[in-house]
Amino acid sequence: MTSSAHVPRLFALVPAAGIGERAGAAGPKQYVDIGGLPMLAHTLAALAAVPRIAQTLVVLSPADDRFEAALPGCTAWVARVGGASRAESVLGGLAELRRRGATDDDWVLVHDAARCLLRPEWVDALIDACEHDDVGGLLAQPVADTLKAGDADSRVSATVDRRDKWAAQTPQMFRLGRVERALQAMGAAATDEASAVEALGLRPRLVRASMENFKVTWPEDFTLANRLLAARR
Numbered sequence: 001m002t003s004s005a006h007v008p009r010l011f012a013l014v015p016a017a018g019i020g021e022r023a024g025a026a027g028p029k030q031y032v033d034i035g036g037l038p039m040l041a042h043t044l045a046a047l048a049a050v051p052r053i054a055q056t057l058v059v060l061s062p063a064d065d066r067f068e069a070a071l072p073g074c075t076a077w078v079a080r081v082g083g084a085s086r087a088e089s090v091l092g093g094l095a096e097l098r099r100r101g102a103t104d105d106d107w108v109l110v111h112d113a114a115r116c117l118l119r120p121e122w123v124d125a126l127i128d129a130c131e132h133d134d135v136g137g138l139l140a141q142p143v144a145d146t147l148k149a150g151d152a153d154s155r156v157s158a159t160v161d162r163r164d165k166w167a168a169q170t171p172q173m174f175r176l177g178r179v180e181r182a183l184q185a186m187g188a189a190a191t192d193e194a195s196a197v198e199a200l201g202l203r204p205r206l207v208r209a210s211m212e213n214f215k216v217t218w219p220e221d222f223t224l225a226n227r228l229l230a231a232r233r
């Protein structure tokens, strides 16, 4: 007799519906050229190099009219279901994954389009650490600098104990059903998937990655990303 048990699959979900306000580029930062390709192309290439990921879904803004010209021949799934916040874009993507056959038990690795220096081996390390974990987890980096809390006038209000602090990165890997419920409960206040899952009383696993997995956020970050990519060639 053959077993019909569902084997969970792994999907990647890339929110790419932001406007990149802080980056100050002429258009959305995911299309800014880095080393000859749009930033988003580097991000998707890293995920495509992880064989355990069954498929990647890119979430675009409904108004996006650049993707097909910028990434011709891209084999990732694409859905123009982005929302006003990152959390809404991720929720739109999770609903799209369901429409395409994903179920509650499948794993979803949510990864920022803006973290284009991702390396496949970091994704593999995350999967290895989480695929048999009850909760799931995220890539992160222990904080190395002394941490200051600041007031609106840019004066220090406190020095924060950094000993147990980690900077959260992506991918963040959770079961589809759980992360969807968590984000629905927390709404746009969720700046990442882990914080929504934490609000359910759960403790996601922290998997150390690298500072190279930084999020291109400010104008000077494009220069850093270009240099790092050039150094990898």
Ligand SMILES: Nc1ccn([C@@H]2O[C@H](COP(=O)(O)OP(=O)(O)OP(=O)(O)O)[C@@H](O)[C@H]2O)c(=O)n1
Residues within 6 Å of the ligand: 014, 015, 016, 017, 018, 019, 020, 021, 022, 023, 029, 030, 059, 082, 083, 084, 085, 086, 087, 089, 090, 112, 113, 114, 115, 215, 216, 217
């Ligand atoms: N409504 C939104 C906002 C953000 N994102 C995505 O979430 C990731 C992380 O967000 P962030 O770095 O803040 O990107 P932007 O929102 O584009 O930047 P900014 O906040 O400076 O406008 C990015 O890949 C971005 O495209 C999204 O899909 N939908």
Ligand SMILES: C[C@](O)(CO)[C@H](O)COP(=O)(O)O
Residues within 6 Å of the ligand: 086, 112, 167, 168, 169, 170, 191, 192, 193, 215
């Ligand atoms: C998800 C994230 O990259 C983890 O550090 C981060 O929270 C995104 O924040 P942003 O407000 O969208 O820049």
